[in-house]
Amino acid sequence: MLLRVDKATTSKFSLRKRPTSEKLVDIGFKNIVVAMASMVAVVLFSIFAVVYYESTESISRYGLRFLFSSAWDPVTDEYGAFTAIYGTLFTSIASLLIAIPLGVGTAIFITENIIPEYIRNIIGIMVELLAAIPSVVLGLWAVFIMEPFIRPFLNIIYELFGFIPFFGTEPIGAGMMPAILILVVMILPIITSISKDSLNQVPSNLRQAAYGIGATRWTTIFKVIIPAAISGITGGVLLALGRAMGETMAVTMIIGNSNNFSWSIFAPSYTISSMLANQFGEADGSQVSSLMYAAFILMILTLMVNVFAQWIVKKLSLKYQ
Amino acid sequence: MNIGNNKMINKISPKNKKLQNDSSISVSLDNVSIKYGNTVAVKNIFCDIKKNQVTSFIGPSGCGKSTVIRAINRMNDLIEGCKLSGSVIFEGTDIYADDIDPVEVRRRIGMVFQQPNPFPKSIYENIAFGARVNGFRGDMDQLVEESLTKAAVWDECKDKLNESGYSLSGGQQQRLCIARTIAIEPDVILMDEPCSALDPLSTLKIEETIHELKKNFTIIIVTHNMQQANRVSDFTAFFNTEKKGKDLGGKVGFLVEFSKTKSMFNSPKQKSTQDYISGKFG
Numbered sequence: 001m002l003l004r005v006d007k008a009t010t011s012k013f014s015l016r017k018r019p020t021s022e023k024l025v026d027i028g029f030k031n032i033v034v035a036m037a038s039m040v041a042v043v044l045f046s047i048f049a050v051v052y053y054e055s056t057e058s059i060s061r062y063g064l065r066f067l068f069s070s071a072w073d074p075v076t077d078e079y080g081a082f083t084a085i086y087g088t089l090f091t092s093i094a095s096l097l098i099a100i101p102l103g104v105g106t107a108i109f110i111t112e113n114i115i116p117e118y119i120r121n122i123i124g125i126m127v128e129l130l131a132a133i134p135s136v137v138l139g140l141w142a143v144f145i146m147e148p149f150i151r152p153f154l155n156i157i158y159e160l161f162g163f164i165p166f167f168g169t170e171p172i173g174a175g176m177m178p179a180i181l182i183l184v185v186m187i188l189p190i191i192t193s194i195s196k197d198s199l200n201q202v203p204s205n206l207r208q209a210a211y212g213i214g215a216t217r218w219t220t221i222f223k224v225i226i227p228a229a230i231s232g233i234t235g236g237v238l239l240a241l242g243r244a245m246g247e248t249m250a251v252t253m254i255i256g257n258s259n260n261f262s263w264s265i266f267a268p269s270y271t272i273s274s275m276l277a278n279q280f281g282e283a284d285g286s287q288v289s290s291l292m293y294a295a296f297i298l299m300i301l302t303l304m305v306n307v308f309a310q311w312i313v314k315k316l317s318l319k320y321q
Numbered sequence: 322m323n324i325g326n327n328k329m330i331n332k333i334s335p336k337n338k339k340l341q342n343d344s345s346i347s348v349s350l351d352n353v354s355i356k357y358g359n360t361v362a363v364k365n366i367f368c369d370i371k372k373n374q375v376t377s378f379i380g381p382s383g384c385g386k387s388t389v390i391r392a393i394n395r396m397n398d399l400i401e402g403c404k405l406s407g408s409v410i411f412e413g414t415d416i417y418a419d420d421i422d423p424v425e426v427r428r429r430i431g432m433v434f435q436q437p438n439p440f441p442k443s444i445y446e447n448i449a450f451g452a453r454v455n456g457f458r459g460d461m462d463q464l465v466e467e468s469l470t471k472a473a474v475w476d477e478c479k480d481k482l483n484e485s486g487y488s489l490s491g492g493q494q495q496r497l498c499i500a501r502t503i504a505i506e507p508d509v510i511l512m513d514e515p516c517s518a519l520d521p522l523s524t525l526k527i528e529e530t531i532h533e534l535k536k537n538f539t540i541i542i543v544t545h546n547m548q549q550a551n552r553v554s555d556f557t558a559f560f561n562t563e564k565k566g567k568d569l570g571g572k573v574g575f576l577v578e579f580s581k582t583k584s585m586f587n588s589p590k591q592k593s594t595q596d597y598i599s600g601k602f603g
Contacts, residue, residue: 213451214428
């Protein structure tokens with residue numbers, strides 16, 4: 001319904017009555033935003049659909065056997081992605097296990113007033129810069145600098161613990177271990193900067209409450225601050241897990257790209273992403289379909305990680321508002 | 322006696338040497354000045370706070386009441402660049418001496434803050450956490466009930482001890498915070514404008530709680546509300562500010578008058594006190 005507007009008021013406030021054009025802009029804006037938001041969903045579902053459609057041949061031929069076979073033979077058309085799936089999961093989870101304590105620890109160090117602020121700021125900036133290094137540069141560094149540097153140490157582990165299957169082959173260069181370490185370098189800034197932000201967002205009066213009842217810094221951090229920030233930290237960790245699972249360039253350069261399954265973390269291995277990057281160029285026919293199947297599995301894996309993440313975040317998050 | 326304590330004794334002025342034997346004094350501020358970075362916030366505070374009495378700090382905004390109260394349990398340590406000179410003597414010990422652990426100070430001198438700040442845990446856990454931090458060995462259920470009863474909030478939360486502290490109303494949350502502080506049995510309870518975020522009814526309840534607590538604790542309360550100071554406190558300290566130099570807009574807080582609440586409100590000695598309590602400024 002239209003409101004009646006007094007003439008006298010209109011002369012002072014020209015917009016008492018909104019012009020039709022302004023209302024149209026409002027409606028138009030709302031519709032554009034809705035359309036843009038829907039685009040995200042459309043793109044997501046179409047990628048899923050296309051990847052699934054392209055892999056149907058392989059899915060119907062191998063079914064779940066694809067997940068548990070390490071064969072990859074274009075001549076006999078026999079494909080299986082077990083090594084790549086195992087490699088993807090193992091490298092990303094192992095790199096998380098190393099990066100979480102390092103990253104969260106750094107974040108705590110940056111947000112607490114243990115040392116003067118300007119030093120903390122410098123460390124914070126350096127962490128952010130670490131994230132800015134292109135992955136191909138990190139891969140190059142890993143191949144020519146890091147791997148030769150750590151090889152003697154890996155050799156010592158091999159000589160001492162070689163009887164354990166995980167350390168059962170001699171480190172000869174590219175392999176899973178250097179790939180894990182380069183992944184640590186890549187996901188560390190993600191974990192650190194997101195943890196830092198969520199630690200900073202914990203209301204300062206919670207910290208004061210803890211100190212006010214005589215809690216030590218240790219208790220305050222681990223019983224009050226981290227529990228209050230845990231949902232954000234978990235979010236960061238899972239973002240990092242997603243990155244680790246999907247990371248292609250640096251891993252492809254250092255992991256050795258071998259589809260032969262080995263328990264040893266010193267042996268060359270594969271991840272789904274590095275397999276895709278290596279093979280899409282020469283692939284045709286059912287090999288393309290198998291690669292699509294592998295890609296589909298990778299998407300399902302990351303989807304599962306995300307759903308699990310949401311569930312964990314909900315479980316862990318403490319309401320403090 | 323160790324070296325640290327000897328040094329501490331040397332710092333105490335003759336006036337306080339006498340007071341050290343005076344067992345009715347709980348906290349004594351001796352020429353306390355506090356700086357934030359290079360800005361002086363308050364200067365030259367002398368004040369003896371009596372045991373088992375309620376002392377209120379009043380004064381206009383920015384006069385440093387909160388800064389002073391937070392200095393008494395070293396909460397200001399959390400603020401970067403905050404420096405204190407002079408000494409704060411608690412039961413004969415300078416709590417700013419080098420060998421004093423601020424955590425131990427806060428276990429003896431508890432604090433209730435301006436905004437209710439329960440932990441994001443259950444009501445029960447809000448009490449139990451502090452007790453555990455302080456190494457409580459006893460019946461935790463009993464402690465929780467006693468503390469909540471003393472803080473006059475037991476009836477409201479006895480049926481939902483496992484619910485989040487945030488499920489309570491603002492006034493109840495503040496009394497939960499008081500209960501949390503009582504539970505660790507400090508000697509002194511500092512309250513920094515505990516009622517400023519509350520409605521009049523909750524305020525009244527908290528004032529009743531303060532009356533009850535006086536029997537067992539020394540209470541220092543910062544308040545903007547002069548009626549409240551008049552109602553709850555036995556002693557009142559009036560703080561004011563003065564312009565610092567001509568070039569800076571900064572203000573420095575100082576203690577104008579400290580006396581029994583009754584005599585301050587009936588016959589203030591200073592003109593600025595008279596003006597403030599009669600509502601002419603502030």
